[in-house]
Amino acid sequence: MTPTVEKIARTDAGLASVLRVSVARLGRRLRTEQDPAVDLSVAAFSVLGALAREGELTVGQLATHERVQPPSMTRTVNCLVEDGFVVRRPHETDGRQVLVALSGAGRDAIARERRRRDAWLVHRLRELTPEEREVLRTAAPLLERLSSA
Template structure:
């Protein structure tokens, strides 16, 4: 039976280790949500996309989150009903509607991020400066991996 160290030397082994580590970290970060935040992770992802990218159409949001437009429409309807987003007419295409964050949606995103960032920042202080430097270098690489189709 190969050791973990030997398995990680292959691309398949590295893929397996990264998958497991990233999924565990994602689960830990998901658990750090504010207890009063009743929004689903999918709903929070939509708010986050709007915060980062600005106003988007349903189709753009669906593409960003890799879901079908009818699913995104349901998510946006719920978020709109709860006051987290609003719809407004597209400036140049009368057939399109843009989804925009409300003040409540923006505050929810910022509070959620602050809480999770604080948890992760505390965890990072337990690491050596060398380990933090490795993570600093790896972060943009992981982001590129996440963006590839």
């Protein structure tokens, strides 16, 4: 007989294990809600999301934000430029730098994806009791804090 999640999560190590698996599964499940008409990788959507949250960034800043090497980010940005989701422009004060920003198509794509994934999650949240949803309201800021470290 396998131990229940509640039993496993009684220790910090058990809680870490349960959270790791659950958050990873939820993330994978949310990614499957991608609009089939928009053929972008997880990495590309992550870049669009970073630009939506942070505003225009250099390729180096994007690479740091996404924890990848600059050449990898350059390839991702090149693809996003080719597909019309982002635009590049020269930096105002540093001629060696290029700024990357969302295009109108990029803003539309990220908004559609967020609406689609949020709708799926709202549907699933409605399957929970009001008390369970309240627990998640309390946990959400803590999960955000853990994810931003």
